Amino acid sequence: DIQLTQSPSFLSASVGDRVTITCRVSHDINNYLAWYQQRPGEAPNLLIYAASTLQSGVPLRFSGSGSGPEFTLTISSLQPEDFGTFYCQQLNTYPYTFGQGTKLEIK
Amino acid sequence: QVQLVQSGAEVKKPGASVRLSCKATGHTFTSETIHWVRQAPGQRPEWVGALNTGTGHTKYSQKFQGKSIVEVDKNMNTVYLEVTSLTSDDTGVYYCATEGEMYHEVPAGYHRYIWFDPWGQGTLVTVSS
Secondary structure, eight states: OOOOEEESSSSEETTOOOEEEEEEEESTTTOOOOEEEEEESSOOOOETTTTEEEOOSOTTTTTEEEEEEEEEEESOOOOOOGOEEEEEEEEEESSSOOOOOOEEEEE | OOOEEOOOOOEEEOOOEEHHHHHHHHSOOOEEEEEEEEOTTTTTTTTEEEEETOOOOOEEEETBBEEEEEEEEEETTEEEEESSSSSSGGGGEEEEEEEEEEEETTTEEEEEEEEEEEEEOOOOOOOOO
């Protein structure tokens, strides 16, 4: 299975900060990568697909970049509603796998 | 706007089976791929398997092969996940999600990018004696 390793695992930041989360993949995934935000008690919510394409309706402060083996999710100016756990997911090879998550706390 | 509505929480004893449902509202299944994802408490999501509602073709993670069955009832616009021989390790929230797709042309042909959106609200399955 393709392994995804996110860093950091935990992040505490203030409103207005620029935040970057990294996802390192163990094999080439041809940019078949998605990012999700999951708030407590909710289902994951799609932010980015194809490594850098913003899902419709997602605020422009979110962006994705990179290519194998390292991808990044950036929040340009952190907002109070951006708390939760962020996951990357590879959709290149079955079984589709997720990173271990980055928990983001708003100070 | 498509929404996926999942069945309610379940409590099961070890060794039992559970059947979860995922109903599409605002849309009639034609040829979508619906995925199932399990998330154990405090853990990352884990892909279980998927079904194409048009062909009925299924694909499972090797971990869940033989333990899980995904089916569709197109008349009910509902996809089901059955998990058998439950153990405490099967405790968690089970989500269904729709596969979205985009074709991107490249010199050698095209890339078919996919993603999971929208998701159902999740069903909590608790396995306990």
